[in-house]
Amino acid sequence: MRKPLMAGNWKMYKTPAETHAFFEAFKPKVADAAHCDIVICPPFPDLPAAVKETDGSNVAIGAQNLHWGREGAVTGEVSGHMLQAVGCTWVIIAHSERRQYFGETEADVVRKTQAALEYSLNPIVCVGERLEERESGRTEDVLAEQFDGGIAPLEPEQFAKISIAYEPVWAIGTGKTATPEIAAAAHAFIRGKVAAKFGAEAAEAVRILYGGSVKPDNVKRLMSEEEIDGALVGGASLDPNSFAAIVRF
Numbered sequence: 001m002r003k004p005l006m007a008g009n010w011k012m013y014k015t016p017a018e019t020h021a022f023f024e025a026f027k028p029k030v031a032d033a034a035h036c037d038i039v040i041c042p043p044f045p046d047l048p049a050a051v052k053e054t055d056g057s058n059v060a061i062g063a064q065n066l067h068w069g070r071e072g073a074v075t076g077e078v079s080g081h082m083l084q085a086v087g088c089t090w091v092i093i094a095h096s097e098r099r100q101y102f103g104e105t106e107a108d109v110v111r112k113t114q115a116a117l118e119y120s121l122n123p124i125v126c127v128g129e130r131l132e133e134r135e136s137g138r139t140e141d142v143l144a145e146q147f148d149g150g151i152a153p154l155e156p157e158q159f160a161k162i163s164i165a166y167e168p169v170w171a172i173g174t175g176k177t178a179t180p181e182i183a184a185a186a187h188a189f190i191r192g193k194v195a196a197k198f199g200a201e202a203a204e205a206v207r208i209l210y211g212g213s214v215k216p217d218n219v220k221r222l223m224s225e226e227e228i229d230g231a232l233v234g235g236a237s238l239d240p241n242s243f244a245a246i247v248r249f
């Protein structure tokens with residue numbers, strides 16, 4: 001059985017003071033939740049506050065991006081080495097907003113994932129099709145391209161340490177959740193790709209999260225799908241009550 005993973009992606013929201021307030025309210029609401037792993041990914045400047053607030057708790061902290069190098073003349077970037085030093089243990093890679101606004105490619109996904117592992121960060125690697133790709137019947141082609149280019153080049157022992165998030169771009173921040181059936185079908189397709197490349201055991205073990213307008217009122221139904229191993233949650237992770245309700249699905 002795969003242990004569910006519930007991850008919050010705060011995107012570009014909250015200051016350190018707001019981070020403090022969030023955890024003060026959130027921690028007691030999930031303190032006895034042992035059925036899943038809980039991760040929050042705040043913006044970089046909030047990471048020290050988030051790590052401090054969750055020290056000794058059942059909540060882990062991740063970043064939303066990293067550079068593949070250790071250090072260097074790369075203005076505006078943050079390395080896995082720095083994230084590890086600050087106490088981060090997770091990192092989101094290739095979120096669709098990174099792909100769309102910052103031109104991240106499959107080659108970036110591979111080198112970022114490898115860099116994350118080098119610094120003991122658990123990568124959550126995102127894949128997902130855009131609306132026009134779904135409407136033109138290309139969903140599986142796009143998922144296959146993203147898998148083949150960004151994930152398949154990993155070594156088996158690297159692959160064993162990642163989680164995958166399936167986030168259909170048309171469902172992100174739009175209030176349009178993929179139906180549990182649509183999500184489960186995409187997950188099954190991705191898991192099939194994993195089995196073909198890394199073997200049945202790896203496919204059985206890898207956690208595939210669904211992301212895109214997950215809310216307290218739809219999480220239960222999504223999580224009832226055998227194929228869905230957790231959620232990557234944007235908007236609804238900003239409020240301690242709603243993210244706690246999601247965690248406790």
Ligand code: PGA
Nearest residue numbers: 172173212213233234235
């Ligand atoms: P959303 O974002 O929950 O606000 O749709 C999900 C994500 O982008 O990770």
